[in-house]
Amino acid sequence: MWHMTKLPKIYTVGDTTVTRVTEMIIRGVPPEVYFPGTWDPTLLEENQGVLPDGLIDENSQLIVSIGTWVVKTPYHTILIDTATGNDKNLPLNSDLANLQLPYLERLQEVGVTPEDVDYVLLTHLHVDHVGWNTKLVDGKWVPTFPNAKYVFPHKEQEYYSSEASHNKENEANFNVYEESVLPVIEAGLTETIGPEGGTFLDLFTFIPTPGHSIGQMSIRLSSGGEEALFGADIMHHPFQVLRPDWNSMYCEFGDQARISRRWALEYIADRPIIYFSTHFPESSAGYVTRSQDGFEWRFI
Numbered sequence: 001m002w003h004m005t006k007l008p009k010i011y012t013v014g015d016t017t018v019t020r021v022t023e024m025i026i027r028g029v030p031p032e033v034y035f036p037g038t039w040d041p042t043l044l045e046e047n048q049g050v051l052p053d054g055l056i057d058e059n060s061q062l063i064v065s066i067g068t069w070v071v072k073t074p075y076h077t078i079l080i081d082t083a084t085g086n087d088k089n090l091p092l093n094s095d096l097a098n099l100q101l102p103y104l105e106r107l108q109e110v111g112v113t114p115e116d117v118d119y120v121l122l123t124h125l126h127v128d129h130v131g132w133n134t135k136l137v138d139g140k141w142v143p144t145f146p147n148a149k150y151v152f153p154h155k156e157q158e159y160y161s162s163e164a165s166h167n168k169e170n171e172a173n174f175n176v177y178e179e180s181v182l183p184v185i186e187a188g189l190t191e192t193i194g195p196e197g198g199t200f201l202d203l204f205t206f207i208p209t210p211g212h213s214i215g216q217m218s219i220r221l222s223s224g225g226e227e228a229l230f231g232a233d234i235m236h237h238p239f240q241v242l243r244p245d246w247n248s249m250y251c252e253f254g255d256q257a258r259i260s261r262r263w264a265l266e267y268i269a270d271r272p273i274i275y276f277s278t279h280f281p282e283s284s285a286g287y288v289t290r291s292q293d294g295f296e297w298r299f300i
């Protein structure tokens with residue numbers, strides 16, 4: 001299910017560096033399941049020669065990934081989203097339950113120990129974005145990054161701590177708040193971002209991009225006149241750059257997800273902004289540019 005990664009690239013954005021730590025690479029994802037009701041295989045024929053390599057496997061099934069972005073500024077070490085985590089009890093999500101993956105070792109490979117992390121910025125509180133917030137020690141969930149402040153949208157906390165989110169549609173996230181979010185709140189390590197978003201540490205701006213989840217925010221990084229956008233789950237796969245109306249099976253509020261995706265594509269296509277995705281295959285990073293009738297994707 002996952003493969004060892006070679007040492008990741010280091011991207012520079014102004015005075016900061018950005019590095020990917022991949023938790024897992026998932027091959028063999030059926031596109032008609034991932035993009036329910038919208039998948040159209042003619043996309044492949046129509047864009048032959050235009051699509052970059054690495055988007056699908058040898059059986060024309062999707063390749064996706066799950067990972068974290070490490071941002072180092074002159075002063076701080078920051079993680080953006082914390083993947084799935086080990087040992088999790090996810091009775092309704094067997095694919096991601098009880099993983100035993102060397103995520104912390106990979107973090108170490110890029111020069112980051114858990115104690116080094118100053119901030120953990122979370123785009124939203126889904127299962128595959130908050131898992132390494134905590135680790136299991138002697139049967140108890142404790143913060144993995146003991147010196148960090150964990151920062152996330154308040155609306156996400158409000159929703160995932162409520163009964164409303166613990167329903168059938170949310171099976172993938174069942175038990176996630178309890179194991180991966182509540183322990184860092186109880187440890188007094190959290191800070192939340194209001195519904196309008198806003199700047200954080202001068203370098204970052206939380207931008208509301210709801211739809212995939214109720215209060216998901218993208219995070220813009222601005223430093224030394226350069227910009228990047230961490231778009232979280234605005235898109236799950238580069239096919240959505242070409243087909244912005246395709247929602248993934250995990251998008252909870254579909255119409256709003258399309259609006260946020262359109263906004264992001266327009267925003268980054270007109271500027272030299274690196275897009276850092278959570279789930280794209282290959283490097284997970286690249287540029288969106290305009291094509292004759294829409295948008296194109298290029299990995300960097």
Ligand SMILES: [Zn+2]
Pocket residue numbers: 126128129233278279
């Ligand atoms: Zn996700």
